[in-house]
Amino acid sequence: MARDIKRVAIIGTGVIGASWSALYLAKGLDVVATDVSPTAKQYLQDFVDAAWPALERLGLAPTADRARLTFEPDLEKAVADCDLVQENGPERLDFKRKLYDQLDTILGPDVIIASSTSGLTMSAIQSACTRHPERCVIGHPFNPPHLVPLVEVVGGETTSQDTIDRAMKFYAGLGKRAIHVRKEVPGHVANRLSAALYREVVHLIHEGVADAGDVDAAISWGPGLRWGIMGPNLLYHLGGGEGGIEHFFSQFTGPMTAWWRDLGNPELSPETCQTIIKGVLDEAHGRSIQDLAKYRDDILLGLLALRADELKTTQQQ
Template sequence: MKSGPVAVIGAGTIGIGWAALLLARGHDVRVFDPADGAEVRLRDGVEAAWPALERLGLAAGADRSRLTTSATLEQALEGATFVQESGPEDLEAKAELLADVDALAPEGVVVASSSSGLMPTTLQQMCSAHPERVLIGHPFHPAQLVPLVEVVPGERSSKEFVKAAFSFYESLGKRPVLVRGEVPGHLTNRLQAALWREAYSLVERGIATVGDIDTAISSGPGLRWALLGPLAGQHLSGGPGGMAHTLRHLGPPAQVWMDDLGAPRLTPALTDALVAGVDAELEGIDQRDLVAQRDELLVELILRKRDFPSLP
């Protein structure tokens, strides 16, 4: 990758996470966000993220002073070697923004969108100059800590740019995964949605409280899922026979469970029940403390996982 700044377009929660991570990995970072108060939120967010990034290890040259904000999109993109777009998830606003990014970004530079749900082919249709370089680079919150990033090519994506995006994200310490088809929610949000769907159904049917569902996951399979994915974990549960043994013996009852999963609708009544359930679960807990403790444990887990290279 050529030497030069990385452009982050949009300084919301995700854009701030990207900016902090890029600075920690030794990049010059230019950020453009025309919203009122964006620069203050950006710099406060980077400051708040920095201690955790220091614990994870800073790259040579990492320095918060390498962060600059740009008055115009053109200034932010001048000489950029990679563009990470993290603007609002609004189709009309995204179309205008990406058309301008496509026209102004240097040739040969990846334009990656952090979009969690828009299709890359839809985004490419907004870019008449170089649609082949436009793709999804969707991180997972908090973006500065969680290694996952989903790379989703569109119909007109060039393999060269997909490869360049992978290499760049790996250089940041990310774990990119290639999503081989365009589906709403990409990969990980669909997996989350499958779990949310049944959790909502169980609450709706009165089978479990919100708090009990969270405890069941965070004190049960969630602990394993942080170390091994659900399919590798299923393989290990089969002992020496592995996945084949598991599916032979647990496949039939698992099919019954899957066939019995609910199909809830987020009605006002269910929405109210879910909100009330979370409020009851977290009553008396300071959310700022909750976030700080979550991030502290995330850092510990990420550091410890580095010592166990056999974990996929």
């Protein structure tokens, strides 16, 4: 039986878990967080406080309140009476299987267990659940979750369609852009695309074609600007002119496949890593991680404001 999701339990309050917490609070939900780290509670509170001005710019729900956040170090107490668990534990299959077996025992059968895993498959994780594996699903965000709308929803072999539907509806109701990944693959969709691009980034730097700063500029001031508006399929549809995607394929299939054959397959050797590290630090120009994150988030907020109406329309469809 489906239930309304009003109380969320956050397991793991690192960067992703803290960001999820901030988002859920901004949407007016009750959040109870748990983490074994002795510094987790303070880190979480500091993160939420730092993220709140950006969330205010995006628009808070009428019932949004940072006071609705509770930290409970005991796992069983933390998940009691929750409607959904957002799990953000280490990317270790043995850890997640043990955790999900425990959650499967103590949670009611209609409580969704959603994992933020960036690469593991739900079939492998939920195999430890002998009672209700059908309520386990991946809800993988893109960092930082409280700003970037994308959520990849992926079911496992025994995940029910009802769970997928409920998860899709829940995330969309938060203002997220949820996509249903219909087939399990390691890394899901967005991270695989990012990894494919970064493979060529490493190759171009390793071969001396361009340094790290110029490769970043080529992406962020070229196709990256367009990707912030629409994806490559629609962009190539535009690239085909009046003939659209059909004309694009007729004109550019040959050149594109020739480039594919020439793409690199580099190894991240210690020497290559050091070259990239030096290039990245040069590009950062002494700016701290916090400074760079603030710069990123300010630009993201501007882009999200421009795309707000489109996102609302998509969620209503």
